[in-house]
Amino acid sequence: MNNAHPGLPEFDYIKPATLPEASQFLAQHTGESRPFMGGTDTIVRMRDGFWKDKYLVEVKHFEGMTSIHFDPAKGLTIGAAAPMNQVAAHPDVRKYYPLLAEAANSVASYQLRNRATIVGNICNASPAGDTTGASIVLDGVLSVHGVNGVRTEPLKNFFLGPGKTVLKPGDIVTSISYPLPADGWAGKYIKLGRNALSDLSIVGVTVLGYPDATAKSGFRFRIALASVAPVPFIPTAAEAVLAEKPISDAVIDEAATAAMDACTPIDDVRSSARYRKLMVRNLTRKALAEVWAKIK
Amino acid sequence: MDKLQKSKDKIPAPVGESITRVDAREKVTGSAIFTDDIQFGPGLLFARIKRSPYPHAKILKIDASKALALPGVKCVVTGKDFPGYTGLYLQDRQIFATEKTRFVGEPVVGIAATSEELAEKALDLIEVEYEPMAAVHDPEYGMSKEAPLIHPDLGKYTVANYIFPKAGTNISNHFKIRKGDVDGAWKNCAVVVEHRYQIPHVQHVPIETHIVIARAEDTGKVTLWSTSQSPFAQRNLIAKALGISHKDIEVIAPYVGGGFGCKAGASMESLVVAIAMKVRGRPVKLRLTREEEFYTAFVRQGLVAYFKMGCDKDGMLLAMENKFYWDSGAYTEYAVNMTRASGYSSSGPYDVPNVKTDSYCVYTNHPVTGPMRGFGMPEMHSGLEQCIDELAITMKMDPVEFRKLNCVQGGDIIVTGMVMHPTGLTECIEKAAKAIDWGKKEKPSAPHKLRGKGIACMWKAPAMSPNAGSSAWVELNEDATLTVGIGGQEIGQGTHTVMSQLAAAALGVPVEHVRIAKPIDTDVSPYEWQTVASRLTWSMGNAVVNAARDARQQILEIVAKAWKEDPEDLDIVNGNVISYKSEESIPLHDIVIYGMPKENYNGWIGGPIVGRGSFMPTYVTGLDAETGQGERAVVHYTTGCQAVEVEVDTLTGRVEILKAVGAFDVGKAINPELVKAQMEGGFGMGLSTAFFEGLKLKDGVLQNPSFVDYRIATTVDMPAKIESIIVEVPQDDGPWGARGVGEHSMVPTIPAIANAIFDATGVRVGSPPYLPEKVYLALVDAGVVK
């Protein structure tokens, strides 16, 4: 039986003055506290009774948490608390990382995107996350402030399972940085929901492609799939096909089929494994074709 | 005399005019008061309900002592405190469960505390011990001998004399149609089509959930503030269940934020009254969360339907055999009538000489089902209109021509033996077909898309008790403005606007002078059966017109006496009494309160004007229990038709509506734009149920109790335009010929879409919802895509 309450349970909203204070507090209250960012997952889960934290620790006010900065030499850095609408509307994001804007714009509704954040989406570690795939193929790196100081976390190996990441008690992600993408690149995010827009993804396909002399085919493709495995899924066999064989419709077909064969979706309240697999094939094929048309 | 006659024949303004809604300004400024907006001050208590987590279980023990010990908790109520039975057509329901619970979410304990948060916390301290029992999760199983009995005392329940429960079973009603000789007709059929459909439960999803406040005084007076479609029915049901006199319970019902049937009758209101009676002296509020709204108030019945139908070599329908197994949930006090209503309309809008229908209302351990827009007709037409389509296509006949050949006309003897009144169904079909460019096949907009058109028609009668009545009063003020008293609710359909128009037209005053007395308050408002069944324009409209005419007649008689003229030579036009004979004229102000002076002020004539009117159909007859035949099963039918053009994306299965058309015979559109708004809105809800909706129940537990996974149509799922065509074949006893249309526009939507998908792809998608997944996999299984 659903346990959603009319309102939120009791908790204390804490607003530490500094990041070290915040990490310290979180570490001291492991299992009963969490950083409070856009709230789009936190508020829902607390009302549902799934998360029972006694403390929500405000982190949006720290310096740099909401800034969006592009350095033509280094790449893009997005503060962890920058709302998705701001990211998607930022002229540098639209010009240099349009795939990220496309992914962000596919999330929920305009109202929710004024609160939801890319870092929050990533740290929530739902396999359905829409901006996770784009962040992976763009080689996003998280900057994490923990009890032992600052460190970086690449997204590869970041996700351990639905809702589980490598983050430790006391960790506060402060930003995500994306290096400059390769020359001549193009990307595409195709999201399939039940409604024409705004739903959670039944299947999400992120494709990024670029000319690469080190690949036999002359091109390198990165693919990330949402909602087809416990974590964001990288169909490496499909990527390999595209690196090896000269790109053609048939090869794109082969890669899409390889992606379909490799992923392990489940039957759940939203969709079935059978449909998800077929959609992985169809939508990967479509995304690859669109990217290929742009980069060839 | 000429002028007077002309004025009597003309349809008076503003009937037929699309005046602006009278409640619009309140609603766009946020000042419109809905039930949760009413302020009660610091004395307000909040209730929360402890609910059963099992679909079917014995209650062994309830211990609320720890909860009661919490400071701020005021009382706890269980079934023992109020064990009376209640129900609209069948009294099968207690306010709180007593010996056993029958659905997940059933109220077991009620608690009131000084805050909603505290009441919610206190629920966890209430200990209930259950013994789970075997449960029923589908109606066909529920009817079988193996199924556990959900209501062992069914035979003892009080029941209306046109409902037939079967004691000792899970069948709470069995409605039969035996018209003609179906068994003998099959051999004369050139084509016979047979199909099974399974229509899932859906929920009404009003954007405003159920909210109720109740206060019980030591004087014995109970007051209820309720987001209700049925304030008088609630008063009646609660009065009977709790043994209160009708004069001692007052139901106040403000604007409703969407009802669609779920706020009809009584569902959770009795809980709050019971709690308030235990608390005494303080108002108690209960608000359903969105999650609770999805499965603890009312949901729509699920249906397993078997259709068999056949036509002769010329395409004339000869026979229909229908079996409806209604999954009606744990309590069917309302659903039993829907079982009947679907049965007596089970031929669909067609002239069929031989019909055999068995419509069963079956108890299951699913959420409680109640009335939802269409009252069985959307569920039934979902399958029936697809079968009609298939018959036509198998006969190599155009589906539009097939429908025109067979559709019901005035004078036909319909499925219950009633003679059909004049209806514009043929006109609706023709106009819808023309508007969608029927017969023209367009090229798809992209190579991976398939394009097609579909049509479906419908009929529905207001489903009510045979003697459901309306009443109204009209009271004039010193400045000649007037107040109209009604008992029906504004739930978005435009009641206040249309009733203002009718009163103004019948009295002869500008519509700006009319005010509807609100909120509806059973202590001071006149009786109205319920705001359901698309009945208000017709039934309550008649009462309002009668009340306005009564006031008009009183005024004319007073002025006639003062002027020494004949009332027949007088009229009220634009707020003035005029004489066609003497050409005298006097404005209404003052005389409607103070009367008119006699000559030389030697006395007075008249006084305060209060007009009264009521309407109740007196001609509905019973139906034979074995054959369902009777002289007049229903008051009338509204008929109509929808057509859509779709494109199917063969990569994902997503269906897009390119164009949508609806045509409905409303008799007379009192406010054409409001009528069109109902046609659009109904199509929208129909589209939403066609594409997305269904309660996913697993062992009686709802898996999608929120908007996250119970999807409804959003802005981007709708077509750019919905063309709405008004057809007007007058209803003999409707105000200026009007009949209702609120429900009808969601009835043919699912089959129109399904038929269009077939036209586009050659694949029949069967039972809704037609999610992209369903369509895609159907295409794969049919070999249309890989």
Next chain:
Amino acid sequence: MSTHKINVKINGGLEQVEVPSNMTLLSMLREKLAMTGTKNGCAAGECGACTILLNGEPVNSCMVLAVEADGAELVTVEGLAHEGELEVIQKTIIDKGGVQCGFCTPGVLISAKALLTRNPNPSEADIREALVGNLCRCTGYVRIVEAVQAAAEQQKGAA
């Protein structure tokens, strides 16, 4: 549980409110300030009935903690009309028949106003996308979209 004294500007007027940590902005408006124009449809950020402007941007107020509004400027449906004169979008939604039960209307108006502020010349697709987070069960959305188009036209004309 801790409470917080916050200062917030609502529809141009300054308010000082004491709010518990776990109170949402929606609850603060409705329960603390009796500003009942903003509605509760789901308390989960899905239906949009609670949409208000927070520092000029539309948000679901059920998904914001009241304490976060300290120092912020809010606009609710009650703040759209000025001295009895309705704003253009309020007028057009009436004219186009985009109001039925009225429960989704406050949220729709706020979302529409925000759209027209950031994009005075929206396409039909822009309008639909901007309002995808405002669920309506009554109208089928067609007249709501027409109302926003009409408001955009009128505001262009007036400019």
